[in-house]
Amino acid sequence: MDRRSVIKNAGIAGVLATGLAPAVHAQANVRWRLTSSFPKSLDTLYGVSEVFAKKVSEMSGGKCQITTHGPGELVPAFGTVDATKAGTVECSHTAPYYYFGKDPTFAIGCAIPFGLNSRQMTAWMYDGNGLKLTREFYAGMDIINFPCGNTGAQMGGWWRKEIKSLADIKGQKFRTGGFSGKVLERIGGIAANIPGGEIYQALEKGTIDAAEWVGPYDDEKLGFYKVASYYAYPGFWEGGPQLDLHVNTKAFAALPKEYQAIIEAAAAFAHTNMQAQYDVRNAAALKRLVANGAKLFRFPKDVMDAAFKEAMALYSELSASNPAWKKIYEDYANYRRDANLWFRFTEATFDNYMQSVKL
Amino acid sequence: MDRRSVIKNAGIAGVLATGLAPAVHAQANVRWRLTSSFPKSLDTLYGVSEVFAKKVSEMSGGKCQITTHGPGELVPAFGTVDATKAGTVECSHTAPYYYFGKDPTFAIGCAIPFGLNSRQMTAWMYDGNGLKLTREFYAGMDIINFPCGNTGAQMGGWWRKEIKSLADIKGQKFRTGGFSGKVLERIGGIAANIPGGEIYQALEKGTIDAAEWVGPYDDEKLGFYKVASYYAYPGFWEGGPQLDLHVNTKAFAALPKEYQAIIEAAAAFAHTNMQAQYDVRNAAALKRLVANGAKLFRFPKDVMDAAFKEAMALYSELSASNPAWKKIYEDYANYRRDANLWFRFTEATFDNYMQSVKL
Numbered sequence: 001m002d003r004r005s006v007i008k009n010a011g012i013a014g015v016l017a018t019g020l021a022p023a024v025h026a027q028a029n030v031r032w033r034l035t036s037s038f039p040k041s042l043d044t045l046y047g048v049s050e051v052f053a054k055k056v057s058e059m060s061g062g063k064c065q066i067t068t069h070g071p072g073e074l075v076p077a078f079g080t081v082d083a084t085k086a087g088t089v090e091c092s093h094t095a096p097y098y099y100f101g102k103d104p105t106f107a108i109g110c111a112i113p114f115g116l117n118s119r120q121m122t123a124w125m126y127d128g129n130g131l132k133l134t135r136e137f138y139a140g141m142d143i144i145n146f147p148c149g150n151t152g153a154q155m156g157g158w159w160r161k162e163i164k165s166l167a168d169i170k171g172q173k174f175r176t177g178g179f180s181g182k183v184l185e186r187i188g189g190i191a192a193n194i195p196g197g198e199i200y201q202a203l204e205k206g207t208i209d210a211a212e213w214v215g216p217y218d219d220e221k222l223g224f225y226k227v228a229s230y231y232a233y234p235g236f237w238e239g240g241p242q243l244d245l246h247v248n249t250k251a252f253a254a255l256p257k258e259y260q261a262i263i264e265a266a267a268a269f270a271h272t273n274m275q276a277q278y279d280v281r282n283a284a285a286l287k288r289l290v291a292n293g294a295k296l297f298r299f300p301k302d303v304m305d306a307a308f309k310e311a312m313a314l315y316s317e318l319s320a321s322n323p324a325w326k327k328i329y330e331d332y333a334n335y336r337r338d339a340n341l342w343f344r345f346t347e348a349t350f351d352n353y354m355q356s357v358k359l
Numbered sequence: 360m361d362r363r364s365v366i367k368n369a370g371i372a373g374v375l376a377t378g379l380a381p382a383v384h385a386q387a388n389v390r391w392r393l394t395s396s397f398p399k400s401l402d403t404l405y406g407v408s409e410v411f412a413k414k415v416s417e418m419s420g421g422k423c424q425i426t427t428h429g430p431g432e433l434v435p436a437f438g439t440v441d442a443t444k445a446g447t448v449e450c451s452h453t454a455p456y457y458y459f460g461k462d463p464t465f466a467i468g469c470a471i472p473f474g475l476n477s478r479q480m481t482a483w484m485y486d487g488n489g490l491k492l493t494r495e496f497y498a499g500m501d502i503i504n505f506p507c508g509n510t511g512a513q514m515g516g517w518w519r520k521e522i523k524s525l526a527d528i529k530g531q532k533f534r535t536g537g538f539s540g541k542v543l544e545r546i547g548g549i550a551a552n553i554p555g556g557e558i559y560q561a562l563e564k565g566t567i568d569a570a571e572w573v574g575p576y577d578d579e580k581l582g583f584y585k586v587a588s589y590y591a592y593p594g595f596w597e598g599g600p601q602l603d604l605h606v607n608t609k610a611f612a613a614l615p616k617e618y619q620a621i622i623e624a625a626a627a628f629a630h631t632n633m634q635a636q637y638d639v640r641n642a643a644a645l646k647r648l649v650a651n652g653a654k655l656f657r658f659p660k661d662v663m664d665a666a667f668k669e670a671m672a673l674y675s676e677l678s679a680s681n682p683a684w685k686k687i688y689e690d691y692a693n694y695r696r697d698a699n700l701w702f703r704f705t706e707a708t709f710d711n712y713m714q715s716v717k718l
Contacts, residue, residue: 058620059418117710119478119511122631123638152478153709215705234709261417265624272481272631279482280694283701296704304712335639337718342642344714345655346574350512350593351476351710353663355703359696 030259032066032090032251037077037098039197040070042218044281045243048149048274049093052245055266056259064259066091077195081246085141090251093148095243098193100179105324107179108332109134109145111241113311116332118150118240118275120339125242128335133328142249146267149243149274152282156232156299157212158203158224163232166302175199175211180237186310187303196222203227212238216285217278231294236307243274389618391425391449391610396436396457398556399429401577403640404602407508407633408452411604414625415618423618425450436554440605444500449610452507454602457552459538464683466538467691468493468504470600472670475691477509477599477634479698484601487694492687501608505626508602508633511641515591515658516571517562517583522591525661534558534570539596545669546662555581562586571597575644576637590653595666602633 034053038045046068053066069089071077080092081099097107108115109130116124124130125147138145157176163169170188174181181191192208202208204227211228212235213219225231245267252260290296315333319326393412397404405427412425428448430436439451440458456466467474468489475483483489484506497504516535522528529547533540540550551567561567563586570587571594572578584590604626611619649655674692678685 055620055624059617059624061615061617114713114716117706117713119634119638123635126632126635127639128635153705155705216701233705234712235705236709236712239709239713256420258418258420261414262621262624265414265418265621265628268631269624269627272627273485275478276482276485276487279478279698279701280486283694283697286701286704287697298708308712308716333718335642336713338642338646339638340714340718342575342638342645343710345645346512346514346592346594347476348710348714349657350595350598351702351707353593353595353667354473354476354598354695355699355707357473357667359692359699 028063028256030060030064030255032064033074034066034068034245035074035080035083035089035092036068036070037080037092037094037195038071039195042196042221044151044218044274044277045149045196045214046070047277048243048270051273052093052148052266052270055269056262059262059266060259064255064262068093071195071197077197081141081143084143084246084248087142087248087250089248091245091247093243093245095177095241096145097178097180097241100182103322103324104179104182104318105137105322105328108325108328109137109242109244111177111180111238112315113180113183113237114308115239116336116339117343118152120336120343121150121240121242122147122271123339124332124335129331130335133331137324137328138246139249143246144249144252146245146247146264147242147271148245148267149271150240151214151238151243152275152278153240154212154235154238155215155219156235157210158219158228159210159230159232160228162230162295162297163299163303165300166306169303172209173207175202175208175213176237177212177241182314183237183307183311186314187306200224200227215278215282216289217281220285220289225289225292225294229293229295231289231296232299233296234299236299236304245270387422387615389419389423389614391423392433393425393427393604394433394439394442394448394451395427395429396439396451396453396554397430398554401555401580403510403577403633403636404508404555404573405429406636407602407629410632411452411507411625411629414628415621418621418625419618423614423621427452430554430556436556440500440502443502443605443607446501446607446609448607450604450606452602452604454536454600455504456537456539456600459541462681462683463538463541463677464496464681464687467684467687468496468601468603470536470539470597471674472539472542472596473667474598475695475698476702477511477601479695479702480509480599480601481506481630482698483691483694488690489694492690496683496687497605498608502605503608503611505604505606505623506601506630507604507626508630509599510573510597510602511634511637512599513571513594513597514574514578515594516569517578517587518569518589518591519587521589521654521656522658522662524659525665528662531569532567534561534567534572535596536571536600541673542596542666542670545673546665559583559586574637574641575648576640579644579648584648584651584653588652588654590648590655591658592655593658595658595663604629 049068075083080094097110099106173190408427434442439453456469458465532549
């Protein structure tokens, strides 16, 4: 066992040393740390990191151990990319659109308004050009990315009053996950990017007027229905947001090939398992929320149309000014067009029929 | 290395001996054979077995090798369950509804008319009771099942003439995948269960009047549009058919725990990858088929309604006569009801909007 390859309880110096270590052997013990952007109270969003780490441990016979850490334990909620790039941690789990301030291109691999739905996002990653193109983007910051979770189409957030037309959006201070705020602001709202663990307090205090997080299951846990009872759909800015496992490229390169393959498959397992959790648990949570007073409303068509128009205008502007955005978005948009044409036939007509009959 | 644990080029006697072998060590070499129900010409349906085997090999550092075999090489297309049960092969890949003649309960873990869609099926398996309940069912035949692929909602097959009303179904001899034939027959059709590799010839010769297989990408490869140009949707009998990896329980128990976990995760990777392949490749193939003369038509409402009514009646009859069906179907139907209620809000309104705008 190579002494330099063992990172048990290592501080930053120890972790950095690993990056330079030669490939360890399959029998070597590996100790990694993972930092998550998500609160530990959420068994879905934080739990996906635990599922990933457990699978890695099982497949390696306990020899590859990854400890998971919540926001603030090692680095802040929105510090995962910097920490992974620097090698402060070997890996992290996040929603890449949190980092749109560094570069809006981060958002394409997560969710952009009027983007791909969950299945389409996974398809573009696994069998389209999505993973290849986003890996080129991340290579510039010493990170390799793996799809690791999707929430499905999200709800449109909790509002103190029902939004009945586009005019009602004006001046509303709305917590939303990063990049989508750019579109919200173009239709008159004011965006706030606040970590999940701090939203309830901001909404209760009135620092913000409305807030979106994910969907019924997580939103119920965070208690938003107690302070804002109008629950909008669809969350048009997040039709299928993908979460990522980010791994420091030097740490990854130092692993034996077996462990590299194990990390890829464990992320795939966690990816699929997370969507499954939402698809089971949201169904039950929605019923409870309605019983507890949540009032569902659908965003009016003028809101959807104005947001769609502004989103497309924003993407054109970004394509003109940002070559990384342009390269990835063009491929993404081509697949989005073809996929929606195909899904319109058998998927949509099957689903719509099933939603129309008494089951 | 335990001599009894190595099954390289083993005949039936060698394979059976393995079942009795003590657990091998992580370093031991394992050689397994997988038989598939699907033609080797299909890189999706047959390819999923190859993806699975490749991942197992990578994660085990080449020490766990699974060779894949097409129909007829070791056993016939519809002989996979018997072969896996007997230990003739250690594992197999199939669409369980092919075995509805043994017990209709097989079909629930694959697809039944007006059943779960792809995401819902995975959700019921991973986070609902689906895997637990179907594993109880398979335990009685010395098989452990793993979700390993889904095609998404299938098309409604290739017809020589457009079906304009329920009356047009009468007397049509239609190739369909197993259990769904029971519903087709209740609305006046005649069902034929023919392996994928033999459909084209039957359709060309006129032995059958119409045939469904999967969707644009596979159907194009098999060339059906050349002999029957009307292409129906939705394939209401297959809203999200799941394929399974079936493993002989003794062979599985004889593996070290690391390899057991590797097999589970490799199946999960292949499961997700296969749906991604369809979601990318169907989109492109549909355009080519239409350019080559395929004429799309939607099943009329009276066909959908009659089939739905007969399907529900059939499920009630089966629940009254078959305890295994009753136990699994009740749980499945409860989740189907809740899931469709939930998907109706944000998923459906998001998708429908995206399908309505110019992209």
